[in-house]
Amino acid sequence: MVRVALTAALVAVVLLAVPLALAIRSSLYADQRDTLERAALSGAVRVSPDYTTGDPVELPAPPSGGHLGLYDTQLRLRAGSGPRTGDAAVRQALGARVVRSHSGDDLTVTVPVSHAEQVIGVVRASSPTAAVRNRVLAVWAVLAGACALALTVAVLVARRQARVLAAPLEDLSRHSRAVTAGDLSARAAPSSIAEIDQVARTHNEMLHSLTELLRHERDFTANASHQLRTPLTGLQLTLEAGLAQDDEARLRPALEEALATTRRLHGTVEEVLRLSRSPGLPRTPAPSEPVARLLGETEEHWHGLFAHDGRRLLCTTGEAPDDARVPGAPVAEILGILLDNARVHGRGTVRLTVRDLGDALAFDVADEGGIETTRPFERGHTGDGEGEGIGLALARDLAVSLGGRLSLTGRRPTTFTVLVPVRQDETGGETGDAGG
Missing domain, CATH: 3.30.450.20 (PAS domain)
Incomplete structure (x- = not known):
């Protein structure tokens, strides 16, 4: 310069x-x-x-x-x-x-x-x-002095301008080195030079896309690990119990339960994969399912687990219309996370209730315990120090992918509410918005 x-x-x-x-x-x-x-x-x-x-x-x-x-x-x-x-x-x-x-x-x-x-x-x-x-x-000597002064001023101005131009480039270089060292939160600051600002914005956008991609990959791994651990343990116990049976008639229920668990595992993997797709990519809508059947399957799966702990699970459709339909797999996954959270961290009777809000269905999951944390949906944070703080964050992301919302609506007793938007389908019935 x-x-x-x-x-x-x-x-x-x-x-x-x-x-x-x-x-x-x-x-x-x-x-x-x-x-x-x-x-x-x-x-x-x-x-x-x-x-x-x-x-x-x-x-x-x-x-x-x-x-x-x-x-x-x-x-x-x-x-x-x-x-x-x-x-x-x-x-x-x-x-x-x-x-x-x-x-x-x-x-x-x-x-x-x-x-x-x-x-x-x-x-x-x-x-x-x-x-x-x-x-x-x-x-001529005076003229030469004037020329020397002009050249000196030109050099000083050029050096100052060079510093002005070099400062944002050096800043961008430092941020690039920080990113290379693993700090993905580094961002280039804006400057007063439009061309360098454009490079910095492109750099920040690229880094944001890279960060989002890595976050999706990391969340997918954490979500899959968290959601598959419990069903896999249950599947292992079921198969071990089945192998211990000598009577073929008593072996069949164990195999049927193992098959049902396998299907739930398949659904869990599908939902985690669907959630891990980048926001800009199209997501295949989840098949809709009647609310009554969804609650029946949920109660059938979780009733035994709560009973084993000496607790009760009550599921009621409440004000929900008989023909109301919701995206089966993602809603079932959200309810499963909330029920598992209530079983592990709550106490007393757990109630799952569905309410009709006109343009949405509200699923309330409440237990008789309390919650102290102010950040229940923050990934990696749990109120009692137990667990990995992934389940509620995953449930919230699944609800958002449906166009809905998951929120903590009560602290004592602990109550989580999932809102799922509904729309009129082509046959005139109400269907949960499974788009995302």
């Missing part, structure tokens, strides 16, 4: 200073010749025609450091100062014309003196060339 600015300034200075220096030199020399010519003319008007007969001539003072003399037609010095014999310039002036010339180390101007249309003498004015040369050099 500094090199480019200095080169541009140097070219501009050269293109301006060289012609200006030549113009100054020519102007100073021309000005000195004009001064000599005025002095010669002033002397010529004072010359009387009778000077040839001995009448004295009073010439004005010569130019500073120079000479002013009157020469007759024989090239002899008659008055003033100068060479004793007239030079070529004096000889040329006898031809009735003003002559400007450079004679040796002097600048010379000769003016003819006329009387009765005859040249009767020549006034010669001269000054040393060195005096003009010294003035030219002095002015």
Whole structure:
């Protein structure tokens, strides 16, 4: 940046200073010749025609450091100062014309003196060339100083501008190194330069997309691990119990229960995969299922688990219409997470109730315990310090994917409410919005 600015300034200075220096030199020399010519003319008007007969001539003072003399037609010095014999310039002036010339180390101007249309003498004015040369050099020195000052200012401005341009690029470089080191929260700050801002915005957008992609991958792994652990344990226990049976008639229920668990595992995997897709990608709507059948299957699956812990599970459709339908698999997964949360962290009787809100269905899951945490849906955070803090976060994400909402509506007793929007399907029945 500094090199480019200095080169541009140097070219501009050269293109301006060289012609200006030549113009100054020519102007100073021309000005000195004009001064000599005025002095010669002033002397010529004072010359009387009778000077040839001995009448004295009073010439004005010569130019500073120079000479002013009157020469007759024989090239002899008659008055003033100068060479004793007239030079070529004096000889040329006898031809009735003003002559400007450079004679040796002097600048010379000769003016003819006329009387009765005859040249009767020549006034010669001269000054040393060195005096003009010294003035030219002095002015050139000032010009060179001005050029040096201009170049210095150009360098300083270029360095400052370079720092202004380099600062956001260095900041972007630091953020890139931070990202390379693993800090995906680093973001490039905006600057006052539009082009660099565009690069920074693109960098931040790319980093945001990368962060979201990694978050989806991480959440998928955590969700799958969390949701599959309990069913897999149950499946293992069921198969072990079935293998311990010698009676084939008693083996069949165990295998049927294992098959049902396998189907639930398949549904869990499908829901976690569907949720892990990027927001911009299309999601296949989950098949709808009547609310009554969904609650029946949920009660059938969870009743034994609560009974094993000495607790009760009550499921009621409440005000829900008989033909109400909701996306079966995702809603079942959300209810399963809430019931498992109530079984592990709650106490007493657990109630699952469905309410009709017109354009939505509300599923309430309540137990007789209490909840203290202020961040129940924060991933990795649990109120009692037990568990991994994944279930409720996953349930909330599943509800959002349906266009609904999961919220904590009561602390004592603990109550979670899932809102699932409903819409009219093509046959006129109400269907949960399974789009997401």
